[in-house]
Amino acid sequence: MLWSSSKQLSRRVMPKAEEEMSASSNHKMVVGYALTSKKVKSFLQPKLEGLARKKGIMFVAIDRNKSLEEQGPFDVILHKLSGKEWFQILEDYKKLHPEVTVLDPPTAIQHLDNRQSMLQDVADLNLSASEGKVRIPKQLVVTTDPGAIPEAVAQAGLKLPLVVKPYVVDGTAKSHELSLAYDQLSLSKLEPPLVLQEFINHGGVLFKVYIVGDAVNVVRRFSLPDVDKRGPSGLGVIPFPRVSCAAASADDADLDPCVAELPPRILLERLARELRDRLGLQLFNIDIIREHGTQHRYYVIDINYFPGYGKMPGYEQIFTDFLLSLHRAAKISEQQLADK
8 A cells, every 4th residue: 555709700711622622631732623424424433533632632523503713722624514604614714813724725625526627637737757647538518408418529529438427526425426328319318517528448446546635545446347349339328336435445356467556656646746736635535547458547537525534544543643744834833933
């Protein structure tokens, strides 16, 4: 793997996080989290919380029905909620408390809200080195009139079959549903808004690259099987269950070495660094495939914000080390300002 009496009346009422901090002098960092119940269950596992406590990190749940001001102070706010109202709350709090690290900035996260903008930075990057080339598949965004899809596909020069993906990425299971369209006739039966990506045979394996700050970790996942592009059409649109989940791990499978070989570490680290800077994000993952029959031709097919880190081996150590690095950087910055 690639890759941590009157006195009573005058007593100040302490915010929840501060009160809990005072109860344990071992804690030196407070991380407020605003996550869906599903994300809390998958991410805040007992092993993570136990290791965090040992390292002086305390996770505090944020109540969206109360102001952030009431619930702080925080060193870091960790979040994966959607909506303009929530994003505005974060923006306002950050203006009042510039010392707090918000993971990640709402304006940066919005870049990954749809499959048209999420891959644009990869396309602009056009990463090519001795270790390999990284591109994106040819794709077409369709927002209206399904009847016009066949002609639009022909004009764009896309070759069948095509991967059909929802346009909007909102963290729901539906936004990750995939279908494969095999013929022109079936295209007009699709339901926009959607994205059509040219299918690239990749040996039925994709590489899920997790980024946590500077840390890069990659795992293999089973993906859509290769297709015979010379075969007969008429198969219509075939839906696929969600691929690349933890249950579909291919790390221990008996695979062809040419398919199973991980992308070069130096290439992944360069790609992660470039995208981290361009996207302005520190918590995301990249889904990459290698074109079958080639050694160094890779395609980024998806980018996801705050993915399922609980599925990443050793995520507890990696994530707590990352949080502590943020804390150290903040303290150094505070000291530098104080010395001026």
